[in-house]
Amino acid sequence: MNHPTPYTPPAAASPIRPPLDFAIEANLQTEEVLRAADDRLAYWDQEASRISWQQPHTRVLDWSDAPHARWFVDGTLNVAYNCVDRHVEAGRGDKVAFHFVGEPGDTRTLTYSRLKDEVCRAANALNALGVEAGDRVAIYLPMIPEAVIAMLACARLGAPHTVVFGGFSADALASRIEDCGARVVITADGGYRRGVASALKPAVDEAATKVEIDHVLVVRRTGEQVDWVDGRDHWWTELVGTQSPVHAPQAFDAEHPLFIMYTSGTTGRPKGILHTSGGYLVQTAATAWGVLDLRDDDVLWCTADVGWVTGHSYIVYGPMANGATQVLYEGTPDTPHRGRWWEIVERYGVTQLYTAPTAIRTFMKWGEKVPEQYDLSSLRLLGSVGESINPEAHRWYRRHIGGDRTPVIDTWWQTETGAQMLTPIPGITEAKPGAAHGPVPGVSVDVVDDAGESVGPGESGYLVITEPWPAMLRTIWNDDARFRETYWERFGGRYFAGDGAARDQDGDIWVLGRVDDVMNVSGHRLSTTEIESALVAHPAVAEAAVVGADDETTGQAVVAFVILRESAAAPDVEELRQHVASEIGPIAKPRQVLAVPELPKTRSGKIMRRLLRDIAEQREVGDATTLADASVIEHLVREQRGATAAATR
Template sequence: MLANLLQEERRFAPAPDFAANANVKQDAYARAEADPEGFWAEQAARLHWDTPWNAVLDWSGAPVARWFDGGRLNAAVNCVDRHVAAGHGDRVAIHWVGEPGDSRTITYRDLRDQVSRAANALVELGVGKGDRVAIYLPMIPEAVIAMLACARIGAPHTVVFGGFSAEALAGRIQDAGARVVITADGGYRKGAAHALKPAVDAAVAGLPEVRHVLVVRRTGQETAWTERDLWWHEVVDAQSAEHEPEAFDAEHPLFILYTSGTTGKPKGILHTTGGYLTQTAYTHHAVFDLKDGDVFWCTADVGWVTGHSYLVYGPLANGATQVMYEGTPDSPHQGRWWEIIEKYGVTILYAAPTAIRMFMKWGDDIPKKYDLSSLRLLGSVGEPINPEAWMWYRGTIGGDRCPIVDTWWQTETGAIMVSPLPGVTATKPGSATRPLPGVAADVTESGYLVLTRPWPSMARGIWGDMERFHETYWSRFPGRYFAGDGARRDEDGYLWLLGRVDDVMLVSGHNISTTEVESALVSHPAVAEAAVVGAADPVTGQAIVAFVIPRGDAVPEEQELRAHVARALGAIARPRQVLVVPELPKTRSGKIMRRLLKDVAEDRALGDVTTLTDSTVMDLISKGLRG
């Protein structure tokens, strides 16, 4: 096995103050292992159920589970109404910050009234139980309101990230069978207003089954209008703030969320109500050690599962106060995140490693201008975090006092599955540590992560294609869920996620993780960020090709970087080529599009670049590699 980075040997014991007051104690692991169904029943009891369940789990239809069978509840009531009824109507639910500097403060009472009005509006538009609604909005409060309004009336929503093209949007609307689309005239990004309505117009032009398009006025841009278009403020604001919610079966569909692969049709992942809400609420409470007075900020877009679970359903089910930000981290300046943390007293920050590495690249001086002393816990999500970024996050942002919860989970799992528990778990930079109480995971001999026991927030299928659901997730290791990620366990039993299986390179018969090579590159003082792909090679099967962004004014030398990787990981991991680039191809959500880098490395025509923040980046990379 390749030598591990030195940082792996570093351990951080649980902070004494967290250990004394942690929401979840060490004994939770043993209790959950002894009685998994009893453990999850305890967590479900944290919610409001109109009708109790008959059975915690029915696994007779595996791999499709029925959790809390016979129970009935309403997700919107659990996220809003019950907090108002408990006397917390004046508590702030959302501190919303728009990119241009505008802001809104929404209490739980405000949120209840607005969700009720939106629910009444949808009913007026003919939306009923089981009807699907597509949501294509920027990061504005109406996105949360629309999701909860759908949940309130039992209409499964499918949220489509506002950066997707008209073609991608049309495919998702059509596949879900949505009859109503909720959008906006536009949103703000990188200091400018970007239109959204034209993409919706193009998407629904060939979809006569879409009856209505409800449009939020955000930017004031001129907007083409058709007979099916309606202004949100004219329809929703005119409704009553009173709405009598209905309780739905625990297995009633809550949402469909599409995941994109490198090939094939996007998969509409189906999540239902009771189990999903149970696990998102529990994990938000446990992993982030949520306390009264905390201000939580999950920086993800609602178009992704992280936004669903840890910006909408998890935090609101727990009655949390949170921040929601519309724009990019560098608008209007590179200190925007830290400015928001200082202003609102954010105590818990949940962000992606891509963003953390970007801040590293910009330098320590920027966050040091702001008071970040309110922070008490940091989280990482979306991809494995390299140890160098982990240490920077802990030191520069967390002041060496904040525990880091490095979380692993997926759209398909619905909620966090592997993570340290603050105050309980000793952490290692770069390791997600161990499965949470109630979760069972293993690593196969071939180095694949599998889940060996059902969990409440598990996907119930792929919308309209159960055969694909079985084939993709449950056929490779019968009886076990195949996550599609590589992993290994260390001598302490900790899990180290190695990224997607297609991000594990086979070089001369050796499995080499792109994550480990990227970590080695970023550990060099001249490198701020790195992306690695395996390119076809006639001799070795695959060869390692790396793309790096320099740190500051540094001028990395290719041979030195190749040698540096060899020193860190062994000669077998030495990249065939290292290309210094000004930027990496990233989607509007901040994810690096490694498949495009692979296209360049293998001299193929580029795949779809429509979701990139800046498609011209690929021209510069292509010229640099070939020139």
């Protein structure tokens, strides 16, 4: 964005006042938010008491070696002890930690006491395989309780884990194992997805032909036959199940590595984002309590996979540090039927649902008659994560899932930030559908122009974090120079998130998407997020993805891919183009609109916009190995060719 431009939020963004009773009862109160703004280090010092330390810290923050931060200096703790043992010691061992629901319909209930025993057994098993503090362990599992147990067992030993999403290929798995130097892999024979067994062990076997792996620990989930290497491969039940349920946790320094999470980015090899123990646990625990408004009798369901950072922070570490009861679900929203999620909400009395906008838009496409069949009255807070939620989806989510009584907490954060950074505060903020609002307590952000100067109300620029925060990434594994260059050099020591943002006239922040997704059309900066929101506001459109394609005349042109609602009559393409023009302005009118049955998404639900750009520009499509369904690309290419041929006739 070479020059800040005036910004007008979507018309659907009128504020929604929080219910009075919610404001009175919410965990975070206005006074605490104001105190955090006055003295953020004092706030984090206070929040550090939310977890148990073996040795207290002597200093909240050491920023003398910026951009390398040391939080809670000299403090020591064990992360797994904080997530499990201390709740048992406090007499809450019988409290349910997880209600597990497998896609085939199998269920398990794990109390904190039982979970403690299982984590101790797994830690002893890893010890038996030679894993010690500092050794890296790769975890490649479906969404089953053993994934959480494995992560906590690693944390208990001080062995940093790297969880590789089960949808990744053998090559992707091998590259991550090689980069972090993991010699032990925890996997399963397979998992279930859309009613069929999906193998995992064969990918590990293939990865082992490319990198050296000493031991593979295998959970039996589907019962499928797998190849076996004696001495290397071990069944979970035979090795873990025979271990002692007693294991003494060791305290580690607050800066001891906790996990490495690989993120692909838009270009280059995957980046191994390193997160450490004390600061990360403090901020995830604080935000789970304050932003998700966790209380002792709640049932939280974060629908993310633990293969992504959302699952790390808001299934495993943040909620468990608070002793929360959660739902853990293995499958997809439409198996065995489209009401599966709402059936689970009703059955377990879910109080907080934290999911992605792509899921919400899918439910919109299916229509409100599906959730209307279930009792969703237990829900008292709805959360959104992963990308900005467009105003229409926000309003649909609140009305048809929350019964027009629940706040919708639309959170912005990243793998790199480790925890929530921008959000409305439940009970305090008048939510504007589509807005990211402001920072969580103790976090400092700004929107700046190319020169690094703050932009004014109604202007757009770059989103930066101006002060260190506890859950921040510490480096890129094996590439500290890339860490400095990627995140800290662009704006002179401030963290550049890579996202465009705008301030509205009230000073609230609107995240406009990745800078790569901000288009320059005839010299005008247009946000893909804003155009997508305009398209989804049309009653016939369930989901939209917009990219900028090279154009000889305008520099870039808007190309839109839309999924239509099943209940709606198919609109004329020109009608959709004119709709965008009326919502935003003629400059935003798409050059082309393609109605498609599906968009190219990863297994985590993120739209692969770089592939859409390849299609829009009619060039060879790039790597599509991480897609949930590669056939989607073939269909889109055919659609584009057909549309191009029709336009030239």
